[in-house]
Amino acid sequence: xxxxxxxxxxxxxxxxxxxxxxxxxxxxxxxxxxxxxxxxxxxxxxxxxxxxxxxxxxxxxxxxxxxxxxxxxxxxxxxxxxxxxxxxx
Numbered sequence: 267x268x269x270x271x272x273x274x275x276x277x278x279x280x281x282x283x284x285x286x287x288x289x290x291x292x293x294x295x296x297x298x299x300x301x302x303x304x305x306x307x308x309x310x311x312x313x314x315x316x317x318x319x320x321x322x323x324x325x326x327x328x329x330x331x332x333x334x335x336x337x338x339x340x341x342x343x344x345x346x347x348x349x350x351x352x353x354x355x
Contacts, residue, residue, distance in 0.1 A: 268315050277318055285321075289314040 272279055289310045319325040337352055344350045 268311070271315075271319075271324075276324055277322055282314075282318065285318045286311060286314040289317070 268282065271277065272282060290307075316325075316327075316330050319330065320327055333352075337350070340350050340352050
């Protein structure tokens with residue numbers, strides 16, 4: 267999704283690299299997701315992507331939070347090995 271958003275002209279690759287770099291540089295200074303565990307690389311990637319989308323006014327924090335929750339529910343309801351389908355309601 268990050269690459270597609272960049273290719274659609276929503277942000278430059280330099281903006282993306284700076285945002286991800288800043289997110290990775292902050293590793294160890296908090297858990298980010300409230301779990302008490304340090305974030306992994308792809309967690310940082312997602313957090314950086316969300317920050318960039320929010321900063322650019324592409325999506326609101328509430329929208330992203332709702333989407334994250336919907337994805338989690340869809341993932342829990344999907345049998346192992348099956349594609350996760352996110353409802354578009």
